[in-house]
Amino acid sequence: MEAGASTGARRLHPPERVAEYTAAGWWEGATVDSLLRARVREHPGRPALVDPLNKADLVDSPPLRLTWAEIDAEADRLAAVLLRHGLGQGDVLGVQLPNTAEQVCVYLACWRIGVIVSPLPVQYREHETVQLGRLASFDAFVTASRIGVRRVAADVLAVRDRIPSLRLVLAYGTDVPAGAVALADEAALPYDPAAVSAYTGAHPAGPNDCVTICWTSGTESTPKGVPRCHNDWLAIARTCAEAPRMTSDDVLLNPFPMVNMAGFAGLFLPWLRVGCVLVQHHPFDLPVFLRQIAEEHVTYTVAPPAVLTMLLAREDLLAATDLSSLTRIGSGSAPLSEAMVRGWQERHGIGVINFFGSNEGTGMLTDPYDVPDPADRARYFPRYGAASGVRWSTLAADWTSLRLVDPATGADIEEPGVPGELRIKSPQVFAGYLHGSRLPSPFDASGYLRTGDLFEIAGARGEFLRYVDRAGDLIVRGGMNIAPAELEHLLSGHPAVAEVAVVACPDAVLGERVCAVVVPEQGAVVTLADLTGHLRELRIASYKLPERLEVRGALPRNPVGKVLKRTLREELG
Known part of the structure; x- marks a missing residue:
């Protein structure tokens, strides 16, 4: 377009x-x-x-x-x-x-x-x-x-x-x-x-x-x-309404900004499909969120994994909140832990639905109806189209075609335990990027979307896909995506910065925070306040600001000079 x-x-x-x-x-x-x-x-x-x-x-x-x-x-x-x-x-x-x-x-x-x-x-x-x-x-x-x-x-x-x-x-x-x-x-x-x-x-x-x-x-x-377009948005909404078995009697609580896949497909468009009640929430505020569940008798909501994990650790908060109306929760944007999924199911009788998606249309989900075991639901997604003898109840199983492709050879992977790039063809997939003629095509020669996400075949019958790694270096801070390259470009304009790499560092509540690893110019001193002040002057969104600074004499690189960001992430914990 x-x-x-x-x-x-x-x-x-x-x-x-x-x-x-x-x-x-x-x-x-x-x-x-x-x-x-x-x-x-x-x-x-x-x-x-x-x-x-x-x-x-x-x-x-x-x-x-x-x-x-x-x-x-x-x-x-x-x-x-x-x-x-x-x-x-x-x-x-x-x-x-x-x-x-x-x-x-x-x-x-x-x-x-x-x-x-x-x-x-x-x-x-x-x-x-x-x-x-x-x-x-x-x-x-x-x-x-x-x-x-x-x-x-x-x-x-x-x-x-x-x-x-x-x-x-x-x-x-x-x-x-x-x-x-x-x-x-x-x-x-x-x-x-x-x-x-x-x-x-x-x-x-x-x-x-x-x-x-x-x-x-x-x-x-x-x-x-x-x-x-209407067609692909409403196809996504069908599956997102189907996963929690949404009906017109539901009350939905929406804490995700309605600006991308999570906000539109998770609750807003399914609400229009089934005709129930939509309760809006913004910005995320835990006491307000819990109060809305109780006062509005919310039956279904979505929340990032870090929030659900934190709530399980705060039994005092949950004990003081009436959760009796809440029957299921959707989560995604980061891998789910078995302990979190099991904790909500066994302690509170609430099934957690595991969503995996992207703005371009990678749409997969694992729900409590098809996958009742919390461990499997946290780790795996259905391998739609596999000849495993497993029947999935979701419509997406009928209309989704998946491939795992060896990134080096381009060959299709059929054996378990071998990571490959997920490629997908579905009525949920977008048509192409804005100004797409100026960009490399996101589709392969067979018309499959190249997601850049690595999965491997899993399960006793090869019926599942297991997420292996996020392609690229995207940082997900509390459900908000941050592009390191954008920050690196802006920070490189600071006079005291010779080199910079921006990577994620782990955080117990937000999942990840932004860390800037900087090589200063000769004789210069760089502080975190210097960097955030520089970015604030450029009027950039505050959630993108680095919250940690590491000063190094050099950045780790491979033999062809590429910065080894995985090495940096490992060093940061």
Whole structure:
């Protein structure tokens, strides 16, 4: 997909793939807006969406509890505002909002009229806004006058001239700065619903139309845009709703920012599929999280492994919280420990579902129904398509084709215990990167996605895959991905830094933290405060800042000069 300024639907997958997957029933031909309209027809007055308890600490707008009909009406009003300001099908809207009702309604408004959403984490600052806004050619940007203590709308306006395509900034909240449109005020103006209907009738959404451009935080210094259409998002949502056996009676608690695979596929889109209640949470705050489980009678949530491990060690917290409604939990983003999965199951009767995924579409899961043993569920994922005599209940088993490939020879691996790169073909896999013609193809000659993740065949019948290692050097800090190459590029601009390597160091709570290993310039002294101060001046997201500094005389390298980051990680513990 190539971004541009012209308005019009941007279709992602080739027609032959759409025809094949639709004929097989893997793609249903639905759109996100058609799911919303179905929920409104079924249960217009039923509670559907609940704001975070601490919303007042985040933004200047009151906490909301909305029914399906109220969500639909607000999405329609916001769609009218976007149309009034010249946005329409195929335009790209950058969105930087916390998990709130407003965020949900903005997304749904965009998808009603064909506007593409490019969501940014609230931690991103001017550096990332400019970088991604230029890559995706943002036509407009929606944020809040305040998110926490930051005046985000003002920050965006300050860099507006550095994003040539950006013609409009809209903001929620009070004290909206001059130059931005006060979105809540605009949405309160009278509008004609028939005008929105007329627009959608003249510009119908197709299931192959792009709806989001999310962003990788891979090992490259420049993030890659991952466009997604209705078809592949809703295929992912089918399996993520199926894994916990989600129904319309569930109450979901969402602590993951709705900016990428975890936030969209884990709870948001499954919520639209089944029509239950979605309770928003942001930023992650353990006392608030536990209070929401008790007060909202939450039945299903997702959480990083480090949080679930820490909670098991804090029986005092769990004993003081009513968890009686909670029946299952999803987790992923890092390998799960057997002790954690077993502890939740045996002490609290709660099954943990093991998810493995990526923005590009590596989608696998191990649930308590197919794999009741906690040890197997923590270590393994189903080897879909293997002739092992094992039947998997998930739809993904029927529509997913997997390969393990020897990275050196390119040969397929069929024997257990031999690591190979996982390659995958599925209706959950994306069509290709933004500006893909300028990048190496992520697909092999047979059309399989090259994931870069190493697995090996396991299990008595070869029915499982075991995760071996994460490709590249990605750092996962509390569920947030950090690209070392980006930080290395920025830190190398510090006058006292001769060489730098950024690697993960282990952390009991967050899983990993950022460590900068620096070789100083001759005679220079480098401190952690120097490095973080340098990065803060570049207006980079604070969660990326190094939290540990190691000063070395030289970096370990292999015979061809490549820095041995694995050696550094081992030395750091």
